Every structure is written in C-alpha cells, then in structure tokens.
Amino acid sequence: MADIALKSTGINKVFHDAVNLQVLKNISIEVKKGEFVSIVGKSGCGKSTLLYVLSTMDTDYEGSLEIAGTTVTGKTLNELARIRNESIGFVFQFHYLLPDFTCLKNVMIPALRLGKLSTKEVEARAYEKLKMFGVEDQALKKANKLSGGQQQRVAIARALINDPTIIMGDEPTGNLDSKNTGIVFDLFQKLTKEFGQTIITVTHDEDFAKKSDRIIEMADGEIKSHG
Amino acid sequence: MKISVNTEIALTYLSARKKQTAIAAMGVMFGISMFIFMQSLMKGTNDYFEKMSFNSTPHIRLYSENKVADNHMLKSYLKDPSVKILTNPKQLIQTQGLNNPYGLIREIQHNPQVANVTPQVTADVIYTSGSVQINGNVAGVNIDAEDKMFDVQSNMVTGDLHDLNRVNNGLLIGKGIADKLSLHVGDNITVTAGTGSPTIMRVVGIFATTVKQVDETKSYANIVQAQNLLGKDRSYVTDIKINIKDYNNAPQVAKELETITGYKAEDWVQANEQLKAAFKIRAVILNSVIGVILLVAGFGIYNILNMTIYEKIKEIAILKAQGFSGPAVTSIFLQQAIYIGIMGGLVGITCGFGITYMVSRIYIGAGTLKYLPMSFYIPHYIEAVCFGILTTVAAGFFPARKASKVDPVTIIRG
Numbered sequence: 001m002a003d004i005a006l007k008s009t010g011i012n013k014v015f016h017d018a019v020n021l022q023v024l025k026n027i028s029i030e031v032k033k034g035e036f037v038s039i040v041g042k043s044g045c046g047k048s049t050l051l052y053v054l055s056t057m058d059t060d061y062e063g064s065l066e067i068a069g070t071t072v073t074g075k076t077l078n079e080l081a082r083i084r085n086e087s088i089g090f091v092f093q094f095h096y097l098l099p100d101f102t103c104l105k106n107v108m109i110p111a112l113r114l115g116k117l118s119t120k121e122v123e124a125r126a127y128e129k130l131k132m133f134g135v136e137d138q139a140l141k142k143a144n145k146l147s148g149g150q151q152q153r154v155a156i157a158r159a160l161i162n163d164p165t166i167i168m169g170d171e172p173t174g175n176l177d178s179k180n181t182g183i184v185f186d187l188f189q190k191l192t193k194e195f196g197q198t199i200i201t202v203t204h205d206e207d208f209a210k211k212s213d214r215i216i217e218m219a220d221g222e223i224k225s226h227g
Numbered sequence: 228m229k230i231s232v233n234t235e236i237a238l239t240y241l242s243a244r245k246k247q248t249a250i251a252a253m254g255v256m257f258g259i260s261m262f263i264f265m266q267s268l269m270k271g272t273n274d275y276f277e278k279m280s281f282n283s284t285p286h287i288r289l290y291s292e293n294k295v296a297d298n299h300m301l302k303s304y305l306k307d308p309s310v311k312i313l314t315n316p317k318q319l320i321q322t323q324g325l326n327n328p329y330g331l332i333r334e335i336q337h338n339p340q341v342a343n344v345t346p347q348v349t350a351d352v353i354y355t356s357g358s359v360q361i362n363g364n365v366a367g368v369n370i371d372a373e374d375k376m377f378d379v380q381s382n383m384v385t386g387d388l389h390d391l392n393r394v395n396n397g398l399l400i401g402k403g404i405a406d407k408l409s410l411h412v413g414d415n416i417t418v419t420a421g422t423g424s425p426t427i428m429r430v431v432g433i434f435a436t437t438v439k440q441v442d443e444t445k446s447y448a449n450i451v452q453a454q455n456l457l458g459k460d461r462s463y464v465t466d467i468k469i470n471i472k473d474y475n476n477a478p479q480v481a482k483e484l485e486t487i488t489g490y491k492a493e494d495w496v497q498a499n500e501q502l503k504a505a506f507k508i509r510a511v512i513l514n515s516v517i518g519v520i521l522l523v524a525g526f527g528i529y530n531i532l533n534m535t536i537y538e539k540i541k542e543i544a545i546l547k548a549q550g551f552s553g554p555a556v557t558s559i560f561l562q563q564a565i566y567i568g569i570m571g572g573l574v575g576i577t578c579g580f581g582i583t584y585m586v587s588r589i590y591i592g593a594g595t596l597k598y599l600p601m602s603f604y605i606p607h608y609i610e611a612v613c614f615g616i617l618t619t620v621a622a623g624f625f626p627a628r629k630a631s632k633v634d635p636v637t638i639i640r641g
C-alpha cells in the first residue's frame with residue numbers, strides 16, 4: 001500500500017551475551033504516512049533496540065522491514081546508508097552532536113552528504129531549522145559549548161535537514177523544559193499534518209504521548225498494544 | 228571548487244588536533260627530506276666517481292691481448308684428430324702492438340656511436356734523476372685529443388700541457404714523481420724504456436689526479452717520443468682509446484668493435500668493476516636507510532589515525548547513523564592521512580633541497596674534490612613525493628578501513 005511509511009513483520013532480536021537474551025519478540029507494526037506515533041514502555045523493555053532496527057542501523061535481526069513499500073532487510077550496508085541519509089532522520093537518546101564542529105555545521109553535514117543542494121542553500125536551510133527551535137543564536141558555537149537542552153534541539157534540527165519521510169526520535173524531548181517540549185511537539189505535529197512526514201518517537205513523557213496520533217505500548221520486548 | 232563534505236570533516240579533524248598532525252607531518256617531512264638528501268648525495272657521488280673514472284679510463288680501450296699458446300695452428304696443419312699434441316701453455320708476448328692502427332681508427336670512426344678516438348703508446352719505464360730511480364709508465368698521446376677526452380687540463384698543477392707539442396722531449400709528470408725526484412718544470416729527467424736506450428727528457432708540466440698511485444707512476448709524452456723511447460716506428464700503437472656518445476652503451480659497442488677489429492675491446496664497466504660494486508653497495512645501504520625512515524614516518528601516521536579513530540568512534544557512529552556509508556568514512560580518514568602526507572611532503576621537498584644545497588656548499592678539499600658532489604636531479608623529487616604518498620596511503624589505509632567498519636548501534640548504545 002502506498003500510504004504505509006514503515007512496516008515490520010515478525011521481528012525478533014536476541015543478544016548473545018553470557019546468556020541469550022531475547023530483547024524483541026515477534027514485533028509486527030505498521031505506521032502510515034503522516035502518522036505521529038509514540039512508543040512507550042518501561043525502561044529496558046527494548047524500545048531503543050526496536051528503534052535501531054527500524055532505522056536500518058541495526059541489521060542483526062530476524063524478520064523483515066519495509067520502508068515506503070520497499071523491503072530493506074538484506075540490503076547492503078552502503079544502500080542502507082543512502083536510505084538513512086535521504087529518508088530517515090534520527091534523534092538519539094543522548095543527542096550526540098559532533099563536538100569539533102559548529103552547531104550550524106552539525107546541522108548541515110547530512111545535507112552536504114546528500115549533495116542535492118549547494119552549500120549556500122544548505123546553510124540557509126540549516127539556519128531556518130535552528131530558528132524553528134530557537135537556537136539560531138548558537139549557530140556558530142562549537143557543539144560541545146551548548147547546554148544539554150540546546151544540544152538536543154540542534155540534534156532535532158539536524159534530523160530534519162533533509163526533509164526525511166520518517167523521523168525517529170529516542171526520547172527527543174528528554175532534556176527539554178515544558179516550553180521547549182511544547183515547541184517540539186507542535187513542530188512534529190505540523191510536519192505530519194502539513195508535510196506528510198512520519199514521526200515515530202520513544203517517550204517517557206505521558207502528556208507528549210497522549211497528544212500524539214497513536215501510542216504503541218511495549219513490555220518485555222513485545223507489543224502490548226498497537227493503540 | 229566545492230569541497231566535499233568528507234574533505235571538510237577530514238580537515239576539521241586535522242585542525243582539531245594540530246599538535247599531533249604536525250608531529251605526524253614532521254615524520255613524513257623527515258623521511259622525504261632524508262630521501263632527497265641521500266639520493267642526491269648518492270647520485271652526486273656516483274656521477275663524480277664515474278666522471279673521475281672517465282678522467283683516466285676511456286669508455287672503450289682497444290688493445291692487443293697476450294694470448295696463451297695453443298696448438299690450433301698445428302692441428303689444422305696436421306688435419307689428423309688422432310694425433311695428440313702436447314703443448315706448454317705459456318703467454319705469447321704480442322710486441323707488435325696493433326696492426327695498421329690508423330686504418331683501425333678510421334674504421335672505428337665510421338661507427339655512428341663513436342664520439343672521439345685517439346691512439347696511445349704505453350711504455351713501461353724507469354724514471355731516473357740523480358741516483359734515484361722509480362718505475363712508472365709513459366703514455367704517448369696526442370695531447371690535444373687527450374685533453375678533449377679526459378680533461379687533462381683540469382689536473383694540471385704547474386706548466387702548460389701544450390708544451391708537449393712544442394718542446395722536443397717534453398714530459399708531463401705526475402705530482403708524486405715530481406715530489407719523489409724533487410723535480411720542477413724545466414728540470415731534466417732520464418727515462419728508460421725496457422727495450423730502448425735512456426733518453427733525457429724535460430719536465431714541461433706537473434699534474435695531480437685524485438689517485439695517488441697514478442700520480443706516482445704516470446707521465447705523458449708526445450706519441451712520437453714514446454715510440455722513440457721504445458725504439459719503434461711511427462705505426463707502433465699499443466692502445467686505441469674510444470669515447471662514445473652514451474657511455475651506457477659501452478659494453479655493446481665494445482662487442483661490436485671486437486668483432487670488427489679482432490682485438491680486445493675493454494669497456495669501462497669491465498675496467499671499473501669495483502666502481503660498479505661500490506655503486507650497488509651504496510644503493511643497498513641508501514635504500515635500507517630510506518626504507519626505515521619512511522617506515523617510521525608511516526607508523527607516525529598510522530598512530531595518529533588510530534588515536535583519532537579511537538577518540539572519535541562515537542562521532543563515526545553518528546556519521547554512519549546519518550547516512551555516511553563505509554566508503555565515505557574510509558575517505559574521511561584516508562584523506563587525513565593524505566593531507567598529512569602532502570603537508571609533510573611539501574615541507575620535506577623544500578627541506579630536502581635546502582639540506583642538499585647546504586651540504587653541497589661544505590668545503591672538504593680532498594684532492595680535486597673541493598665540495599661534496601651533490602646532484603640536483605628532478606626525478607629524485609618526484610620519486611620522493613611518490614614514496615611519501617605511497618607511505619601515507621599505506622599507513623592510513625588500515626585505520627581508515629577500521630573506521631569504516633564501525634558498527635553504529637554498538638557504539639551509540641554505549
């Protein structure tokens with residue numbers, strides 16, 4: 001179906017440590033284009049692990065994953081890199097900017113990698129994104145000179161730079177005050193409603209989850225409810 | 228030109244750790260400047276010794292070789308293989324010199340590779356002055372041709388070599404002879420060849436080569452004088468000395484001349500085997516030293532890149548999460564290696580040239596060797612750059628590949 005942004009079928013993942021630990025158990029989910037989905041669950045239930053699989057970064061799983069109608073399971077690492085660059089934006093649980101670069105450069109890098117726009121255009125877009133989250137005045141500072149909340153906002157701006165069809169966040173608002181959480185939420189909603197982008201985000205913030213289109217509940221590596 | 232994002236990241240990483248970058252680049256610089264310096268010194272020295280050997284040795288020397296007596300003439304006369312002939316294998320003395328030397332010279336000059344040809348009469352002699360006698364040899368030459376081929380003029384200490392043409396019984400003697408017999412220009416000296424009668428000659432000049440043994444034995448006379456010393460006629464010539472256009476072709480031209488003339492043609496490579504051996508040994512020493520230096524420089528680069536990758540592993544993971552593929556990451560780190568190489572290389576070339584130039588100005592003054600012979604040879608610089616790039620790429624390759632294999636999930640999860 002054309003309006004399915006992401007679909008997973010029977011995903012299992014086992015960590016082979018001292019003991020075999022099955023972290024994901026038969027996960028089959030479907031997210032429509034333009035949907036704003038929250039994933040909730042207890043700490044350690046496998047939310048991050050699932051998100052890494054869905055983002056194509058983790059290829060060590062059983063089952064199959066489709067993004068925008070194409071099966072990505074089994075593609076080469078280089079092909080997956082290209083898909084991530086072009087159509088997936090990711091906000092990590094612990095923001096992760098490149099400390100040697102300015103905030104502006106951090107935001108620009110994925111777009112420069114994609115190479116569809118000139119450096120000038122990319123820079124203008126990056127400024128625009130920073131402005132949306134109120135951190136444009138930090139643009140020329142080195143990333144490691146920012147507060148945690150500022151870094152997180154820059155990281156969200158970076159995830160949006162290539163206008164990805166799917167944006168994934170691992171507690172993207174974990175470090176933000178309620179005002180900024182509100183800004184991020186409103187923006188995410190706008191992206192889904194107006195631009196048809198899809199958002200899948202893990203959150204511990206109940207209000208944030210409730211306001212989203214759908215809540216997927218996880219427990220012990222299983223989907224408890226598809227919302 | 229738009230610089231790629233990989234390049235931009237590579238440059239940012241390099242400038243973020245300026246000190247380590249500089250140290251790694253210095254390693255390369257050291258390697259490359261040493262490479263250039265050593266190559267220049269070796270080529271300079273080799274060229275110098277080659278030139279030196281051409282100051283006394285022609286590219287090819289044609290002479291009649293003594294032959295061991297054998298029985299092939301007798302055999303062909305008897306025409307009976309069943310007859311066993313017993314012979315005493317003794318050397319036959321070829322006193323005749325070369326047959327029809329001026330005819331040979333004309334023939335040799337027809338060879339398009341030949342540049343200069345000159346005849347020589349060599350005579351073993353005893354020099355006597357007062358009651359002192361020393362052994363030596365007189366080279367009877369056409370001094371103008373000799374000067375053209377061997378630059379005799381550059382070895383002259385006192386006197387005028389052209390006096391050989393003007394002064395009857397003139398003789399140019401080595402400095403060692405002059406010292407031993409305490410002779411000066413204008414003095415008389417008695418020269419006795421084995422088969423001739425003693426002749427009184429006049430010292431018209433003194434020369435000094437770098438070879439002591441030559442200076443203590445050799446003298447030049449007019450070719451006619453040398454023939455007189457030996458009591459031979461005007462057609463008596465012992466050697467024909469030949470210089471050719473490209474001395475590297477000497478062995479092959481010598482072979483051709485041997486078949487044409489039937490005489491022994493010795494090329495300078497045969498005559499200077501120890502020189503060639505010395506060249507080879509020097510090349511081995513040089514290449515090992517350069518190899519070690521470049522290896523150390525390579526380890527410097529390997530080290531800094533490994534450190535960078537260790538420190539930046541999280542960032543590599545982020546880049547990959549954002550869609551940088553393995554080859555893109557390889558490119559980022561390989562480029563760092565290459566920039567270190569280029570920086571070190573450029574400075575290294577300049578330093579190498581500087582050191583070479585400075586050393587070439589050091590006065591050492593041994594014999595005719597006033598300054599260390601250094602060559603300024605462009606291919607050395609090109610080679611140095613190639614080796615530099617090769618080393619940096621080789622050193623950067625493994626760390627870069629390691630970086631490209633970083634698994635983003637493992638790293639980001641922590």
Ligand SMILES: Nc1ncnc2c1ncn2[C@@H]1O[C@H](COP(=O)(O)OP(=O)(O)OP(=O)(O)O)[C@@H](O)[C@H]1O
Pocket residue numbers: 015016017021023041042043044045046047048049050093640
């Ligand atoms: N590399 C690993 N090897 C073995 N077990 C792991 C590894 N990484 C994670 N786990 C385990 O997998 C389970 C799921 O981890 P995950 O990070 O997905 O949890 P989470 O739901 O994101 O938790 P949180 O809300 O605290 O971020 C946990 O029990 C964790 O201990």
Ligand SMILES: [Mg+2]
Pocket residue numbers: 047048049093170
């Ligand atoms: Mg998590």
